[in-house]
Amino acid sequence: MWLAELRLRDFRNYATLDVALGDGVTLIEGPNAQGKSNLLESVYTVALGRSPRVNADAEVVRFGQDRAYVRAAVRGARPQLLEIAIDRASGEKRMRVNGVAVQRGQLLGRLAVVLAGPADDEVIRGAPASRRRVLDAALSQVSPSYYFTLTRYLRVVRQRNHLLRRAAPGPALAPWDDQLVELGAALVERRRRFVEALARPARERHARISGGDEVMDVAYLCSAGEGGEREAIGRALAARRAEELRRGASLVGPHRDDLRLSVNGADLRAFGSRGQQHTAALSLRLAEAELLREELGEWPVLLLDDVMADLDPSRQALLLREIAGPQVLLTHTGRPAGSARMRVLSIRAGALLEDLGARP
């Protein structure tokens, strides 16, 4: 699938923007702080019903305005029109598909996107939550029932934590334990399959981009330990009941799991140069796109935010070969090697200087 038209109203530094896009690679070019990343953020926001930056939904409204609006015309197997309006004062979000109001769960997957960029530093080095978010965002786009199970699961955890903080007895906890096990096992099982499928393309991509001699690995770390998901979570809950009551929090289940990213066996969270971490994050995102394509039967849109900056010209050319296939929106401060035949959008202060076609 691909994004054919994008309309912004009062989104970040854009007062109005209307742009038609092609289904290949589009270079979004301009000096720093002109709004290149904001453009990618708007695409992510209309596709997933929230900003990729955590808790930033109300911040996307342009300074001094009440409401931000994004509209995306999607082409592909299921052409459709997606809209989102975000109110600054209330933080309220209204989403529509083909003019019909929908919940977030009904929006997901209609415009599948994969975003790679500076925020991935957090995925590599940050807390487990940022790595879980990679899995949850990808799987929610692939499977509405994953998203549904996830929202139910997180509600169960909140209800259960409330009881744990009040040192509730076993019978009061039991209905929440049961649901935590049931919903949690379904999430872990789905995430595990996804991560297993992710490992090979991530390794291959990484080998090509890094030039060969390093081996990347991706593994799912389950807080409940190994074994059948349901049994493992049930056992771990029983074993850690006293600790859970003491700390007033649910300590077992997919909301405590993690993703281990390593190169040559060394955990990237602790080891690895910035360059290695950068390459690993990019490989992970490209593998994610490949997997979404397998699951959805169509390429997702690749949003590559400033990923060329740290690469030398030969690596830049390598990366451009690596992203052939899906629609790609690529931001960069200049024109990287191999970009001669790309469609170029030049952005200056939240406006478009359209520059069509090839430069000889």
Added chain:
Amino acid sequence: MPVMFSYAPPLARLIEELSKLPSVGPKTAQRLAFHMLSMSSADAEALAAAILEAKSRIRNCSVCGNITETDPCRICTSAERDRSVVCVVENARDVAAMERTREFTGLYHVLQGAISPLDGIGPDDLRIAELLRRVAAGDVREVIVATNPRVEGEATALYLSKVLKPLGVRVTRIAHGLPVGGDLEYADEVTLARALEGRREL
């Protein structure tokens, strides 16, 4: 809402009372209040009387907890209802929904809510003790748990099954499936997945 203070006190008070109603904001409250002022005295009195009468004559049935004018309610005292089956629901609106199906001929039990620790609602705040007494009294063979499919309704169902089963009664849960009249291809994936879980033998 400074605009309200400019109205004469009786009108301001009416607007204030109306704006306490669910899904009525200040603007709607003003519109309703002005509409009421334009009504004939007879209509205004009929509205006021209807509110007071409903409030004084409608109460909860002491057996099932449903809203009723007579206690016990018409369903609980009906000779036509199957007294061996009790359908447990969260609130009186759910009884009305079940009754509209005309398919269920048993009795009801209204819990008046669902377990939700975040809202401070535990099993003791619901009419569960009354349900256990009804079941222990003997006639009931099956309890159908028709709480909502949200996690709170599910927790309530799980809790009920634990406390009811020792009493030797059959406990069932309604299936959550597809809306009839909707084509399979238009059903959202979640509904379809739930319907698949609740499938039955043909």
